[in-house]
Amino acid sequence: MYVKSINLYHMRKIIVLLLFFAIATVANATNRDGHFWLQLRDRNIPIDDAVRYFGQWLSLPADATFALLKDETDELGIRHLRYRQYVAGVEVQASMIIVHGRDGLVTSANGVVMEQKEQPRQMRRAQNVDNGQQKMYLVKGADGYRYARLQYDFMNNADVYVDIETGETVKLLPRRHSLEETMQGRSVYSGTVPLTVNTMADGMHWLTDSTRHIYTLNAIHAKENQTYSTGKSEGGTTIYDRIGYLNEECKPFHTADDFWMMRQVTRVTLDNVEKQSDPFAEVYMVIRNRQGDMLGQSPTVYCSSLPATIPLNTKGGMSAFCNVDSFYIETYLYQYTGDDALLESVGIAPLAEGQHTWTGDHTSGRIDVELVGNPVVDIHWGMAQTYDWYKSTFGRDSYDGKGSPIYNIFFVPVQNSFISMIDGNNALAEHDKKFNCYVMLYGYGDGVTMRPVVALDVMAHEYTHLVTASTARLENRAESGALNESFSDIMGICVKHAVKGSKVAGNWMIGDEVTLQKSCIRDMSHRQSDLPKVPIIYKGDDWLDDADEHVNCAVQNYWFYLLCNGGIFPEAINSWGSTGISISAIGMKKAVQIAYRNLTQYLTETSQYPDAWRGSLQAVADLYGEGSPEYDAVYDAWSICGMTDNLPDTAIHPVLRTSDADSRQWYNLQGQRIDAPNRPGIYIRNGKKIVIKK
Secondary structure, three states: OHHHHHHHHHHHHHHHHHHHHHHHHHHHHHOEOOEEEEEOOOOOOEHHHHHHHHHHHOOOOOOEEEEEEEEEEOOOOOEEEEEEEEEOOEEEOOOEEEEEEEOOEEEEEEEEOOOHHHOOOOOOOHHHHOOOOOOEEEEEEOOEEEEEEEEEEOOOOEEEEEEOOOOOEEEEEEOOOOOEEEEEEEOOOOOEEEEEEEEOOOOOEEOEEOOOOEEEEEOOOOOOOOEEEEEEEEOOEEEEEEOOOOOOOOEEOEEOOOEEOEEEEEEEEEEEEOOOOOOOOEEEEEEEEOOOOEEEEOOOEEHHHOOEEEEOEOHHHOOOEOOOOOEEEEEEEOOOOOOOEEEEEEEEOOOOOEEEEEEOOOEEEEEEEEEEOOHHHHHHHHHHHHHHHHHHHHOOOOOOOOOOOEEEEEOOOOOOOOHHHOOOOOEEEEEEOOOOEEEEEEOOOOOOOEOOOOOHHHHHHHHHHHHHHOOOOOOOOHHHHHHHHHHHHHHHHHHHHHHHHHHHOOOOEEOOOOEOOOOOOEEOOOOOOOOOOOOOOOOOOOOOOOOOHHHHOHHHHHHHHHHHHOEEEEEEEOOOOOEEEEEOOOOHHHHHHHHHHHHHHHOOOOOOHHHHHHHHHHHHHHHHOOOOHHHHHHHHHHHHOOOOOOOOOOOOOHHHOOOOOOOOOEEOOOOOEEOOOOOOEEEEEOOEEEEEOO
């Protein structure tokens, strides 16, 4: 009996060790630079007790604790719990553990944490350093984790984590809301469209949509270089911060007209300039609004050539417009010294379509007015279409799913202090620090390379940045930034196809309506030859680790295009080792559900392409099952883009860095010998990286 009990004791010990080893093996096999993916469906762990197992799953610092940030159950009945990591009371910036479960049990977990090996040598405790000061974080920089405080960088419009001892930048993160009735408006890109507006008691129609929480605002009168007090002081000096976009001068567009359009001044004919006897004197005209902002300027013309018709060169690719305010025509005498003389300023009331004469004391001429599409119509209508698509496709109420206001801002004056964040050839989503909300800003184009940047796909792209900021919160840098841009392109192209239908069949271009000198901004199908080269293979040709996020986003863009449309790649090596990969098209409706689920349920601030690969496979498994045709299509499309089970690691095994390894032998990036590459990916032979594309 004694011997049997000893054996039983040892057997129990061995079983415990094996279980521990199995857990450790799973964690180590999936861990990559703090990022991990764990399959736990057979372990019978209650999801509410999952936090107790984090230390078993992962190699964590001794003082690691976790705070539950969100607990939600999705439409499939899968529950998702998100936790933030703290070490000795200090928050680990961008850390996240997402636990997924069904029927009360954990099925999987993923995320990113600070591991024990990554903790700083000299640990600090939050209570010993805060002392009423600004909150401290553990932030991962280029040389590992450091203690830092969060500051706001006015010049770069970015959140900056600064080392608490050296003051060095550890990480920089650009930041890049009556009576309702339906009216009509003429848009720039989509013809005559319906607009939801609010009509006030005075009969003025405002571009506000209370049902969808959409506000389309005019920033042309926003004051220059405004600041506001933060309520803080240093050494008795009040601290001021930059202007909030939503200030008292930034109001919704409004008009008394029953039809929204724009009266565009296309030409000004100067018939006469009195008291100019010199036939070689040169004059030009400037058009300004009532507030003095310049709306357009003509080239110079000799007085001897009068009368002359002068086309207007104006910012925004639009001629001067006068659909609301009166405006002024100023005539200047050109001086070679640069001190041009104002000859006369003539006030003009808003004009109907057609030709009109004007006469001043010293000048006279004619004005041609044309009724054209108004960019603010595109914005207000386009954002309503985007909101409706998100609501009907995903059940999402506003970008945060909570019905928050959606603020669109157009016509930001060039002279404003915050114009450095946007020029006329751009659009962006921004955080308004003063009002703690998000806004979207749209440029009006320079008329040379860009038209007004208000096309439907562009607006849906920017709106998706706000969705991302409310879900995965992907950082605007490196691979995380590339994924951020790609998800915005994916949703942008889907909104475009859903709203415009057969008019854009086969069109996979982003921003093709706004560009003047090239086919589009980006092409998800990789077919436009006039665009700069971008990668479609992860870590393959044209991939640059330090490239702008708008470049490397092309990899996931191409994956989505293949997933929707399918394709046959006869030279590619499939997962069974034979030649040929055939991707079955699953269509845009299914593909976008997979992408959206990946974005909103599985990715974190610092997710990279390998995380997007795994997340999309988990998302399609949730929706359609692991053995489904949809699952195979997701996997095969990623394979063409260089994403397979042989994913690149952050470090190559030392034996592979020299030609000491067997020159005839193939290796994967973990240093393991393989017979031969059996699918697209990155491999090593004779000490060199080899990318197998197809």
